[in-house]
Amino acid sequence: MLFTISTGSLQKQLQLLNGAVGANAVLPILNDFLFELNGAQLTISASDQETTMITEVEVMGTEDGTVAIPAKLLNDVLKSLPEQPITFSIDAYSYAIELRTQNGMYKIAGENPGSFPEMTAPEKSNTLTLNSDVLANATEKTLFAVGTDQLRPAMTGVFCNFDDTGATFVATDAHKLVKYEHYGQQFTTAIQFILPKKALTLLKNALPAKQTIVHLTYNKTNALFRFENIQLSCLLIEGRYPDYTVVIPKDNSNIVTINRTDLLASLKRSLIFSNKSTFEVVLSVSENELKINTQDLDFYTEAHESISCDYQGTAMDIAFNARFLVELLSSMDVADVLIELSVPHRAALILPAEQAENENLLMLIMPIMRYS
Known part of the structure; x- marks a missing residue:
């Protein structure tokens, strides 16, 4: 088996496959990439038995063949090399691998690819x-x-x-x-x-x-x-x-309209001062204002901020895990969001103020129960 490919092109393909390589694999072969060369087409596979991923890339191939190559070792080699052509020469019997670049030659041990999991199309599909x-x-x-x-x-x-x-x-x-x-x-x-x-x-x-x-x-x-x-x-x-x-409320009549970026930035700052086990922040909503309050009694830290908003509903205090709020808001890409509330012990909904065309996005977050 003999072929040449650029280090950058190969590394790009392997980056896609790295997540499919078996972590703490019981079978050693699952720690490898499977390389299959057929003419000018190189097929690379990675698998953990439950998930298998395959990518194809064009190479300068002269001798067809198949080999399993240790994934971590190959990744480390490619990361250490600058962009340049690299030639793989694999012995068909011992699976010994020789890598040649402009200024170097390296040898690693390949493995028999026979036990590598095969991807098959779902039956009766x-x-x-x-x-x-x-x-x-x-x-x-x-x-x-x-x-x-x-x-x-x-x-x-x-x-x-x-x-x-x-x-x-x-x-x-x-x-x-x-x-x-x-x-x-x-x-x-x-x-x-x-x-x-x-x-x-x-x-x-x-x-x-x-x-x-x-x-x-x-x-x-x-x-x-x-x-x-x-x-x-x-x-x-x-x-x-x-x-x-059944958990999505239908009657959250208290509605906050607020700038997503402002709210997200305030929550990230509040996280610094929040309790490190609950990450609790209390949102106090009233007409035209949202107050964000948090404290950590163990370390005597606290934070208080206020943001202008449009609020239609009854004034209330409701507590949430700030980390969850940050995750929800960070995944959105809109200017303003709606926060629909019912009562402090029921789930809140977070929605884009304007839904994208042909889309409907709904996010729900459970409150933290407060007994004070």
Whole structure:
């Protein structure tokens, strides 16, 4: 096996795959990249058995072959080299790898690729197509809200629903919830499944900046994404997603309209002074003013700020985890937001003051109960 490629081009492809390499893998082969050369096309794969990602890149190839290369070692080598051509020469029997650059020669030990997991298309599957910008927006808006509690596996992924009204993506960790809906594309076959966070994170990083079509093939247990030179397969999360609609309040009649950037900056400052276990901030809302108060009794710190706003409703004090508020507001890209409140012990809604075309974004945050 013999081929030449630029270090920058190869490193760019490996950066997309790094997240798919098995962490603390039981099988040593999962710590490797799989390189397959067929003519001028080099196919590179990474897998942890549950998620597999493949990318293709053009090279100057002269001898076809397959080899597994330790991922960390190869990444370290490429990071240490400047932009230049690098030639890979692999012994077909011992899998010894020789790397040659303009001024150097390096040897590393490859591995037999025979036991590397093979990506297979889902059996008895269906296929739908998605615009890449829909997936990019959905992952940007929802991934941070995914839960980490392994006792509730359904909440460790993003719930996806496709039907004749459009696409809906939902993520929650029981403290905050995000629902992103897109109406620009309808789907003739209604389908629901839960995609794992790792696969969606890889997908988010790999999606191109320019608009492209993503082909999604799926069945009850697997999903396969294909676009441009990328393929990504993953196991779907089993189980029933919680009925998130029951926690979304319908009668939050107290409405704050406020500049998102001002509120976000104030919350970030308040975090510095908040209790480091609860991160509690108290929002005191009244006509034309929102006050943000926080304190840490253990370290005698406190902060008080006020921001002008438009408020329609009854004056109230309500406490939230400031870190959750910062996460929600940071994921938005609008000038003004609406905060819809009911009473201090019920969930609040955060919405864009103006929804984007063909989109509906809803964020929910649970309050911190105060007994003083």
